[in-house]
Amino acid sequence: MARIDWNPWRKLLALPNESRTKTLVVAFLVSTVCALTVSGATVLLRPIQTANRAAEEQARIEALVRGIPGMAELLEQSGGTLSTVVVDLETGRAAEDVTSDTLPLALADAANWSALDPGDDVAGLGQRPDFAQVFLLREDDEVSLVLLPMTGQGYGGRIDAIMALRGDMNTVAGVAVTNHSETPGLGGRIEEPAWQEGFVGTELRAPTGDMRFAVARGEASTPYEVDGITGATRTGRGFTNMVRFWLGPEGYGPLIRAFQRGEF
Template sequence: MAGTDHNPWRRFLALPNESRTKTLVMAFLVSGICALMVSGATVLLRPIQTANRAAEEQARIAELVRGIPGMTDLLEQSGGTLSTVVIDLDDGRAAQDVTTETFATVLADTANWTALEPAADIAGLAQRPDYAQIFLLRTGEEISLVLLPLTGQGYGGRIDAILALEGDMNTIAGIAITGHSETPGLGGRIEDPSWQARFPGTLLRDEGGELRFGVARGTASTPYQVDGITGATRTGRGVSNMVQFWLGPDGYGPLLRAINRGEF
């Protein structure tokens, strides 16, 4: 008569495969091993994932820059470094608890949006995010270019754009319309490079600091205007309102003042 096997593992393995105890224990062991493997892989791959996200972000920034007339040449001439910063729009400073990695998640929370008073809502947004992701080009310690995402209402619907400002925070370096619903052949011409090429060199504020930028109804007559598009007055007004809102006190105004004070 064979002796009793006192090894619990061998006794467990000797149980019939139909045993409920054996099935449950094996399932628990397999799930535990898989969890450990996944956790280990996550730890090991985290530096690679972080590097990949950074590379993807830089590629996205580069794509945005290429969409702005003259920006590629400007970047090459300056030789600076383009970086991404999430700012708190209320005080115009870098956000303390929001990063580029968590930015999208933060904006998905309605608590991080501010309702706009009708009198201040010239861009037709109804509400404004509390945070924005901007792009800065530094040449040495100086900011030589800032790229600001904009959004507003045109004639046909929402208009999205990236506005580039020179280091004085008062001269437009370029603009890229990244999305719109305007009428093809009329307001839709805001996406034409020939129209966007009219923006570089346009001033935003006069000597007294008053924001005077606007899209003219026809040919620009002041240093603060760009030529309008024939037959698309309401689209031009939408672009004007969008720029004026975002560069005003409820948009990037606090940021631009902070940059001018040398706080960035």
């Protein structure tokens, strides 16, 4: 009498290739092996991927800082460490559930935007995001530079910029205009390095704490002003309003107070 082979693997292989059972089992086994291989590779490579993302983020931040007039020299002189944090603008503290990676998804949700009262909306935004990503330069565990993205309405449309403040949160270290729709040769001159360099050293507030920053209608005459651009009064006014809004209570005001209390 023929000996019965109880080995399931050999029994499976003995089936004809046209067998539906053999096809399904082999497909299942192949997919399982592939899934385990991919999962294993993901686990093994995750530390490398994390390190690469961190390096890319650091390089991106450094490139951003170096794009601001005078920031490359400041970065080289300070030898500090750049980092980034997502801030809850309502509290001025680091967001608990939103990170740099999840910020775009969070801002895609209308629930994470706040409507602005017309009297407070000097930048002409209509609404303001509840979270913002800011960049910090630390020296000996102290923040020496803060980069604050901001946006507002100019004469031709939206203006996007990044303002760098020194550790006192009152002295401008630099400005970079990253996007605008102003008239070429007039308001469009806000993108010129020569104009942006005029911000360096400008003070924002008087000793009383009152916001005094402004783009002058002509040449700057106080420590709180930068030169205006001939023929671009409305652009200058829009820039003034943008800065005053974002550095005020509806913008980064709570964050600035947190810095001054030493919470970062």
